[in-house]
Amino acid sequence: MNRNLLIVGGFLAVLAIGTAVVRLTAKRPEWTTSSPAALSEFQKGLEAREKLYYDEARLHFSKAVELDPNFMMAKYFLVASTEGQSDDSKGDAAIAELQRSDTSKLTERERFLLSYAGANHSKDTGAAEKILTAYAAKHPDDPYVLERQSAVATQRQEWPEAHRLLTRSIEAAPNRVVAYNQLGYLEMGQGRFTEAQKMFETYRYIAPDQANPHDSLGELYIVLGRYDEARKELEAALAIKPDFCASYEHLLRSALMQGRTDEADQALARARRTAPCDATVGKGMRCLIAVWPPLFAGDWDVVWKAQQGSCSNVSDDPLQIWVLLRTGRRAEADAFEKKAHERLDKTPSAEPGRGYLEAYVAHIEGARLLIDGEPGKAAERFRFADHLLSYRELPMALIKLTNRFALVQALQASGARDEAATVLASARAVNASFVDRLNALVPTPAAS
Numbered sequence: 001m002n003r004n005l006l007i008v009g010g011f012l013a014v015l016a017i018g019t020a021v022v023r024l025t026a027k028r029p030e031w032t033t034s035s036p037a038a039l040s041e042f043q044k045g046l047e048a049r050e051k052l053y054y055d056e057a058r059l060h061f062s063k064a065v066e067l068d069p070n071f072m073m074a075k076y077f078l079v080a081s082t083e084g085q086s087d088d089s090k091g092d093a094a095i096a097e098l099q100r101s102d103t104s105k106l107t108e109r110e111r112f113l114l115s116y117a118g119a120n121h122s123k124d125t126g127a128a129e130k131i132l133t134a135y136a137a138k139h140p141d142d143p144y145v146l147e148r149q150s151a152v153a154t155q156r157q158e159w160p161e162a163h164r165l166l167t168r169s170i171e172a173a174p175n176r177v178v179a180y181n182q183l184g185y186l187e188m189g190q191g192r193f194t195e196a197q198k199m200f201e202t203y204r205y206i207a208p209d210q211a212n213p214h215d216s217l218g219e220l221y222i223v224l225g226r227y228d229e230a231r232k233e234l235e236a237a238l239a240i241k242p243d244f245c246a247s248y249e250h251l252l253r254s255a256l257m258q259g260r261t262d263e264a265d266q267a268l269a270r271a272r273r274t275a276p277c278d279a280t281v282g283k284g285m286r287c288l289i290a291v292w293p294p295l296f297a298g299d300w301d302v303v304w305k306a307q308q309g310s311c312s313n314v315s316d317d318p319l320q321i322w323v324l325l326r327t328g329r330r331a332e333a334d335a336f337e338k339k340a341h342e343r344l345d346k347t348p349s350a351e352p353g354r355g356y357l358e359a360y361v362a363h364i365e366g367a368r369l370l371i372d373g374e375p376g377k378a379a380e381r382f383r384f385a386d387h388l389l390s391y392r393e394l395p396m397a398l399i400k401l402t403n404r405f406a407l408v409q410a411l412q413a414s415g416a417r418d419e420a421a422t423v424l425a426s427a428r429a430v431n432a433s434f435v436d437r438l439n440a441l442v443p444t445p446a447a448s
Contacts, residue, residue: 031073032106038067042074049081050178052212055243055276057081072101073110076117095121108135109144116148125348143173150179154186155352157390162186177206181216188220189392191430196220211241215250222254223397225431230254245277252285253394256292257434264289287311295319298440300326318399321364322441325371337364356396359388363403366410375413382407391430398434401427405438 033039045060058081064074079094099118103111112135119128132152136145146169153162163186169179184199200220204213218233231254237247248271255263268285271277290311294302304327307320324333344357366381382403389400404427411420427435 030107030109032110033064033068033071033074035068035071038064038071038074041067042071042077045074045077045081049077050176051207051210052178052246053241053244054081072098072103072106072114076114080117109139109142113144125350125352129350141168141172143169143176146172150182152352154182154189154392155355157189157355157388159186159190177203178212180206181212184216184220185392188223188397189390191391193220193224193391193430209240211237211244211247214240215244215247218247219250219394222250222257222394223391223431225257225433227254227258243274243276245271245274245281248274248277249281249285250394252288256288257398257437259293259296259437261289261293291319296437296440304329317360318363318402321367325367333368337361337368340364355388359385359403362388363399363406366403366406370406370410370413375410379407379410379414379416382410397430401431401435402438402441405435405441 029039031039031042033042041060041064045057045064048054048056048060058078061074061078061081064071065078068074075094076098079098095118098114103114106114112131116128116131116135119125119131129152132145132148135142136149139145146165150162150165150169153159153165163183166179166183166186169176173179180199180203184196184203187193187196187199197217197220200213200217204217207213214233214237218230218237221227221230221233231251234247234251234254237244248267252264252267252271255261255267268282268289271285272282287306290306291303294300294306300323303319304323307323321333321336324330324336340357340361344354344361347354347357362381362385366378366385369375369378369381385403386400386407389396389403391397391400404423408420408424408427411417411423424435
């Protein structure tokens with residue numbers, strides 16, 4: 001036999017063996033389901049979730065579960081996309097069901113996601129951290145682990161680490177452009193507003209046909225008091241996706257911050273005509289309209305009445321202590337402060353969100369001390385809160401600005417006028433018009 005034929009024949013035999021080995025050792029599917037149709041719906045859900053189109057994501061995940069009732073990850077992402085949107089008891093039941101399920105046939109990533117979610121749901125911070133650390137050690141570039149690691153770092157305000165993880169996420173999964181959004185909020189949280197704008201603009205450039213890049217840029221502009229630019233971006237978001245509910249809420253907050261109640265009413269009416277938005281943000285928007293105008297007018301009795309009943313658990317928490325103190329409800333104020341301390345005491349020191357709770361309690365204490373005529377001690381508590389608060393996202397930014405305004409009042413009342421002027425200037429440099437409208441919040445130094 002020709003030697004060349006023997007060589008070719010041997011090569012083909014090796015190739016055949018190699019092909020067989022590849023087939024035998026082929027990477028198993030990324031998501032475990034026996035239904036191609038369910039997998040297709042699931043992937044559409046992931047795509048919608050990446051755009052923050054949660055209503056669409058829920059529809060696709062629900063359809064995936066209908067097509068394959070054993071599709072555990074479809075159930076998991078359905079719960080994850082529903083949190084805060086509907087009855088929490090249903091989410092609790094779904095998590096409990098997933099925790100009881102047999103996960104032996106799932107991929108390692110799927111088991112990680114379920115176990116990590118279970119630990120967080122049980123508020124077992126230590127277990128959640130161990131699960132995350134163990135999986136990250138084996139799969140450091142998995143976009144799902146990078147997403148969760150960066151979220152934890154951000155909550156702890158470990159800004160450089162969060163930035164590193166998000167940057168690595170973009171490198172590991174370039175198509176997951178929402179990481180640019182998180183980087184923008186990261187810069188925003190640190191008060192690096194120019195850098196935040198650049199990052200949001202990059203996000204908008206990469207995904208111009210998505211609503212969220214426009215909404216995020218609009219939110220930044222509201223924080224900075226650039227209201228006309230904010231409206232332009234928010235309307236662009238709604239032109240792309242008329243049921244992008246966050247944009248209606250941002251339009252409403254922007255109008256209220258400017259004292260334009262008619263515009264706030266219009267934003268609410270538009271949201272209520274969109275069924276998903278009426279269900280998810282409608283109540284909160286109605287309560288903001290009920291509370292903010294009398295707040296800026298210094299009519300504390302009206303604010304207190306607005307916060308009763310259906311609005312009792314909707315208003316921004318730090319505001320409630322001022323309402324109670326300024327309307328002379330001292331017993332209720334003391335009970336409110338005690339409850340805040342109890343909540344903080346029950347929160348593990350390693351809990352990522354503990355920093356906000358510490359700031360929340362410090363602000364409550366500062367408000368009481370200032371009203372009681374101890375401005376020096378009040379300033380200490382407001383300083384502590386300011387250190388822990390950030391400008392990340394509009395509601396948090398407004399709380400930080402409000403806390404800074406209260407710090408200014410405490411400093412002025414205690415005679416530290418130079419420091420008061422410095423703090424006031426830094427707050428007004430962010431959003432002068434909003435800060436100036438906070439004059440009704442606390443007594444002026446002469447009245448304290």
